[in-house]
Amino acid sequence: MSEQVDVVIIGAGAAGLFCAAQAGQAGCSVVVLDNGKKPGRKILMSGGGRCNFTNMYAEPAAYLSNNPHFCKSALARYTQWDFIELVNRHGIPYHEKALGQLFCDNSAEEIVDLLLKECDDGNVRLRMRSEILAVEGNDEGFLIKLAGAEIQAKSLVVASGGLSMPGLGATPFGYKIAEQFGLPVLPTRAGLVPFTLHKPLLEVLQTLSGIAAPVTIATEGGMSFKESLLFTHRGLSGPAVLQLSSYWQPGESVSINLFPELNIDDFLNAERESHPNQSLKNTLAKHLPKRLVECLQTLGKVPELTLKQLSATQQQQLIDTLQQWQIQPNGTEGYRTAEVTLGGVDTKALSSKTMESSQVPGLYFIGEVMDVTGWLGGYNFQWAWSSAWACAQAVIGKSK
Numbered sequence: 001m002s003e004q005v006d007v008v009i010i011g012a013g014a015a016g017l018f019c020a021a022q023a024g025q026a027g028c029s030v031v032v033l034d035n036g037k038k039p040g041r042k043i044l045m046s047g048g049g050r051c052n053f054t055n056m057y058a059e060p061a062a063y064l065s066n067n068p069h070f071c072k073s074a075l076a077r078y079t080q081w082d083f084i085e086l087v088n089r090h091g092i093p094y095h096e097k098a099l100g101q102l103f104c105d106n107s108a109e110e111i112v113d114l115l116l117k118e119c120d121d122g123n124v125r126l127r128m129r130s131e132i133l134a135v136e137g138n139d140e141g142f143l144i145k146l147a148g149a150e151i152q153a154k155s156l157v158v159a160s161g162g163l164s165m166p167g168l169g170a171t172p173f174g175y176k177i178a179e180q181f182g183l184p185v186l187p188t189r190a191g192l193v194p195f196t197l198h199k200p201l202l203e204v205l206q207t208l209s210g211i212a213a214p215v216t217i218a219t220e221g222g223m224s225f226k227e228s229l230l231f232t233h234r235g236l237s238g239p240a241v242l243q244l245s246s247y248w249q250p251g252e253s254v255s256i257n258l259f260p261e262l263n264i265d266d267f268l269n270a271e272r273e274s275h276p277n278q279s280l281k282n283t284l285a286k287h288l289p290k291r292l293v294e295c296l297q298t299l300g301k302v303p304e305l306t307l308k309q310l311s312a313t314q315q316q317q318l319i320d321t322l323q324q325w326q327i328q329p330n331g332t333e334g335y336r337t338a339e340v341t342l343g344g345v346d347t348k349a350l351s352s353k354t355m356e357s358s359q360v361p362g363l364y365f366i367g368e369v370m371d372v373t374g375w376l377g378g379y380n381f382q383w384a385w386s387s388a389w390a391c392a393q394a395v396i397g398k399s400k
């Protein structure tokens with residue numbers, strides 16, 4: 001005999017736990033299945049261990065999807081302010097780090113504890129280390145087969161996440177379930193991920209490993225971000241690069257403005273007036289890390305001249321180079337270090353109000369498994385909360 005429940009949720013991550021808590025507290029019998037040892041593993045690792053749990057400026061424009069309008073309804077129905085209110089209710093101290101990004105003051109563990117307490121209040125049963133052998137649709141809903149057990153559920157919620165960080169338990173399970181039930185899955189790729197560089201450039205820039213600079217960085221398509229760029233021993237990282245990586249297509253160059261705030265022409269003219277014999281290198285080092293200027297010289301981007309030797313044409317060329325430094329990444333570091341997965345279950349096959357499949361009643365997809373991906377800065381967790389909440393309302397309605 002199989003155990004009978006209202007809802008089975010696959011995945012004890014951000015979206016799965018939040019959905020389980022809402023449905024459980026409304027009286028549904030809920031079982032959460034996860035193949036890992038611990039719930040919320042990505043939450044624990046997130047935000048450098050402090051979990052950037054939402055963003056005060058969360059809005060649909062900060063999400064990538066083949067179907068850009070899809071996320072609007074869920075984000076409007078369960079907003080960042082709703083989650084902030086929940087965090088306040090649990091007495092978790094937090095702060096805004098930058099650009100509306102809210103982080104725990106202490107530890108990401110507090111967000112996992114919040115979710116587990118909420119699940120407890122809803123009598124949710126968590127079954128960790130569960131290997132799901134098969135899922136079958138039937139007249140009563142779905143039969144989930146585990147080693148030595150079967151669970152019959154009226155609704156099945158797939159919250160198994162994307163492919164990023166296989167070391168933290170990521171699997172393609174959700175995509176396989178979607179395909180099994182005939183839902184389209186859009187091609188996936190790593191997002192919010194560092195760029196790797198081709199060898200000759202890497203060898204020069206590697207010497208800058210650990211150095212950061214504020215920049216504006218843009219794709220060929222014109223998407224740009226003004227944040228910090230970090231040189232690493234493998235290539236380029238930092239918030240500016242992670243953000244842009246979600247919009248970058250293989251083979252494209254990126255354009256870097258090393259002086260996003262300063263009028264370089266005015267600056268060079270003023271410096272020439274007061275220090276005509278000053279080297280260009282020392283002049284630029286007043287605004288850029290000195291080693292970066294040295295690398296730019298090695299790459300032939302900054303001439304070895306004094307300010308008075310620099311002709312008007314050379315000055316204009318230099319300005320163009322420093323404001324539009326073209327770099328062609330070799331690729332990205334891939335899923336191993338990516339924070340998110342772009343693509344996934346095609347939202348065209350889902351209801352934006354409930355996250356339910358339009359073809360398979362009772363089958364829901366929430367969180368990162370679907371083709372909705374946020375910017376860096378708490379947007380991805382907000383999508384997990386908002387999509388989970390929308391789904392929970394529908395599941396609750398069905399169980400009554």
Ligand SMILES: Cc1cc2nc3c(=O)[nH]c(=O)nc-3n(C[C@H](O)[C@H](O)[C@H](O)COP(=O)(O)OP(=O)(O)OC[C@H]3O[C@@H](n4cnc5c(N)ncnc54)[C@H](O)[C@@H]3O)c2cc1C
Binds near residue numbers: 010162169170366
């Ligand atoms: C290092 C890192 C830091 C991040 N920091 C932030 C941040 O600060 N702010 C932010 O907004 N976003 C951040 N993100 C992104 C964020 O973690 C994800 O977008 C979010 O966790 C997605 O939630 P989810 O519930 O959809 O998936 P997940 O949280 O990934 O949960 C999926 C769950 O499904 C389980 N699972 C997978 N396959 C199976 C299977 N076959 N059977 C059973 N269970 C399965 C997994 O074990 C996991 O518990 C970060 C990501 C990473 C990798």
